[in-house]
Amino acid sequence: MKRLALSSDDLAVFFEDRHAALAARLTPEALAPLAGASDPAALARCMGEPLGLYAHLVPEALGGAPAGRPAHPAYIDVRSLVLVREALGQVAPLADAIFAVQGLGAYPVVLAGSDAQRRAILPGVLSGRRVGAFALTEPEAGSDVASLRTQARRDGAGWVLDGEKVLISNVPLAHHAVVFARTGAAPGDDGGPAGGQGAGRRGITAFLVDLDAPGVSAEPLPMSVPHPIGRLRFDGCRVPDGARLGDVGGGFRLAMQTLDAFRISVGAAANGMAARALREAIAHVTRRRQFGAPLSEQQMVRAYLAEMATELDAARLLVARAAHKRDTAAEAGGAGARVSTEAAMAKMFATEAAQRIIDRAVQLHGGMGVVEGTEVERLYREIRPLRIYEGTTEIQKLIIAKGILERAAAEVAAEEPAPDRAR
Structure with missing residues (x-):
C-alpha cells in the first residue's frame, strides 16, 4: 500500500495545521505493526505504546495530544479522531474497533469523572496498559x-x-x-x-x-x-x-454525549474501509483482462468506479463537516456541545455508502471477491457491524428527522409576529 489518502489532504477547509501534521505521521510504515495483526491484546498495547494513538482520546489538559484548547479539562478534537480512524480503517479494521471502544470507555471519565477517577484510569489508557469498555x-x-x-x-x-x-x-x-x-x-x-x-x-x-x-x-x-x-x-x-x-x-445524558462525539468517527472508519476497497478494485480491474482487454475498459466497470468514488467523496464531506462543526461548537459552548443531526447524517450516509462501495468491489473481483482471506472479502465482513453499532441506520434517521423538524419549528416561531401587548 502506498501513501494513505486522508480527508485532510483535499478537504483542508475543515482542518487545521495540527491535523495536517497528524496526517503526515499516519503513514503505512508507521502503522505497519497493526496491519495483518490478529492478537487483539497486542494491538491494544501497540496503539498506546509505541504508536501513541490513544493520546487523541484524552484532552491535552489531562495528558493527551495537543488539540487547540490546552487548558480545557474535557475537550478532545474530533477531527483528529476522524483522521486516526480513517487511517486505521484502511490499514487495520480490527485495531480501529479496539481504538474506538477505548475511547468510549475513557470519554465518560473525561466528561464526568472525579480527579481521583481520572488519575486512576487515564494514564493507563494513554499507555495501552489499561483497556476500557x-x-x-x-x-x-x-x-x-x-x-x-x-x-x-x-x-x-x-x-x-x-x-x-x-x-x-x-x-x-x-x-x-x-x-x-x-x-x-x-x-x-x-x-x-x-x-x-x-x-x-x-x-x-x-x-x-x-x-x-x-x-x-x-x-x-x-x-x-x-x-x-x-x-x-x-x-x-x-x-x-x-x-x-x-x-x-445523569447516565443517559452522559451516554448520549459520549456517543455524539464518537459517532462521527464511525463514519470516518467506514470511509477508510471504503477507500481501501476502491483502491483494491481499481488495481484489480486495471490488471485483470477479459474479452481481450482490461476490465477497466468496460463501460459498466467504469460506471461502478464512478459511483464508488462519488459516494466516497460525499461521505468524506459529511464526516468532515460534522467533525468541524462539533469541534467549533465545543470551542464556543463547552466540551459537551452536541451536533446530533450532523453526526447522525455523517454516520448514516458514510456507513451505508461504504457497504455499497465494498459490495461493488467484491462484484468487480468476481469469484475471487468471495474467497476467504482476500482483502475485499475481509472488508465485506468488517464493514457490516458499522451500520449497527453506536446507533443503527434506522435510529440515525429518527435523529435526523427530529433535528430538522425542530429547526423548522424554531424558524416558524421566529417568523411569527410578537403579540400585541398594548391591547
Whole structure:
C-alpha cells in the first residue's frame, strides 16, 4: 500500500495545521505493526505504546495530544479522531474497533469523572496498559437505551449491581467498563407507558467498574469477523459510591454525549474501509483482462468506479463537516456541545455508502471477491457491524428527522409576529 489518502489532504477547509501534521505521521510504515495483526491484546498495547494513538482520546489538559484548547479539562478534537480512524480503517479494521471502544470507555471519565477517577484510569489508557469498555447494550435494550434493566441499588455507602450486558466490545481485553445501570424506575414502572421517556431516562446512572471485581463475569461471543466482544454479568457486584460517574440519574445524558462525539468517527472508519476497497478494485480491474482487454475498459466497470468514488467523496464531506462543526461548537459552548443531526447524517450516509462501495468491489473481483482471506472479502465482513453499532441506520434517521423538524419549528416561531401587548 502506498501513501494513505486522508480527508485532510483535499478537504483542508475543515482542518487545521495540527491535523495536517497528524496526517503526515499516519503513514503505512508507521502503522505497519497493526496491519495483518490478529492478537487483539497486542494491538491494544501497540496503539498506546509505541504508536501513541490513544493520546487523541484524552484532552491535552489531562495528558493527551495537543488539540487547540490546552487548558480545557474535557475537550478532545474530533477531527483528529476522524483522521486516526480513517487511517486505521484502511490499514487495520480490527485495531480501529479496539481504538474506538477505548475511547468510549475513557470519554465518560473525561466528561464526568472525579480527579481521583481520572488519575486512576487515564494514564493507563494513554499507555495501552489499561483497556476500557462501554457497557450500555442489553439483551432487551439496544436502540431503546432508556429501557435497560441492569439495576444498581444503594447499599450503605455504596451500590450493588445486578444484570446483564451483551455485545460489549473489548470485553475479553478490558480492565474496566463504564456500566450504565438503573437507579430509578424503569419505563412502565412509574405509571407511564413501557418505553416512555420519563423515569426511564432520568433513572440511569453510570458507574466505573473494574472487571476483575467480585460479582462480575465475562463471556466472549464469536462474531463473523475477528472482534473482541462479549457478554458481562453482574451478580451482587458491590462498588463504592466513588465508582459513580457523575450525578445519580445523569447516565443517559452522559451516554448520549459520549456517543455524539464518537459517532462521527464511525463514519470516518467506514470511509477508510471504503477507500481501501476502491483502491483494491481499481488495481484489480486495471490488471485483470477479459474479452481481450482490461476490465477497466468496460463501460459498466467504469460506471461502478464512478459511483464508488462519488459516494466516497460525499461521505468524506459529511464526516468532515460534522467533525468541524462539533469541534467549533465545543470551542464556543463547552466540551459537551452536541451536533446530533450532523453526526447522525455523517454516520448514516458514510456507513451505508461504504457497504455499497465494498459490495461493488467484491462484484468487480468476481469469484475471487468471495474467497476467504482476500482483502475485499475481509472488508465485506468488517464493514457490516458499522451500520449497527453506536446507533443503527434506522435510529440515525429518527435523529435526523427530529433535528430538522425542530429547526423548522424554531424558524416558524421566529417568523411569527410578537403579540400585541398594548391591547
